[in-house]
Amino acid sequence: xxxxxxxxxxxxxxxxxxxxxxxxxxxxxxxxxxxxxxxxxxxxxxxxxxxxxxxxxxxxxxxxxxxxxxxxxxxxxxxxxxxxxxxxxxxxxx
Numbered sequence: 001x002x003x004x005x006x007x008x009x010x011x012x013x014x015x016x017x018x019x020x021x022x023x024x025x026x027x028x029x030x031x032x033x034x035x036x037x038x039x040x041x042x043x044x045x046x047x048x049x050x051x052x053x054x055x056x057x058x059x060x061x062x063x064x065x066x067x068x069x070x071x072x073x074x075x076x077x078x079x080x081x082x083x084x085x086x087x088x089x090x091x092x093x094x
Contacts, residue, residue: 001055002077006044008032009068014045020067021047025054046077 005017018030032045049055055076063074 001049001052003047003049003055003059004044004073004075004077005047005062006073007070008041008043008045008072009070010041010043012041012068012070016068017045017047020062021049021058024049024058024061026050 003021008017012032014030014032017032018027021027021030026049028048028050030045030047033042034040035042047058049058059074059076062072065072065074
């Protein structure tokens with residue numbers, strides 16, 4: 001199951017993210033999304049866990065929890081097509 005992790009500190013590493021979720025089960029991958037131009041964290045990432053029951057336990061435990069001094073937003077990741085369409089950030093036209 002793929003898990004969305006939001007509100008990450010910009011200095012949080014993928015290894016620290018992995019370790020935090022390994023407390024709840026086997027982590028297949030942990031990825032922090034970075035800005036392509038600056039290579040700086042965008043403040044969110046994804047964790048994949050093999051066992052859905054372990055993933056649900058991790059979501060429940062980590063949502064609202066703290067990592068690197070930040071309160072996390074954690075939930076099951078939704079496929080891109082399922083996300084609500086957002087307005088452009090910089091006043092661009094749709």
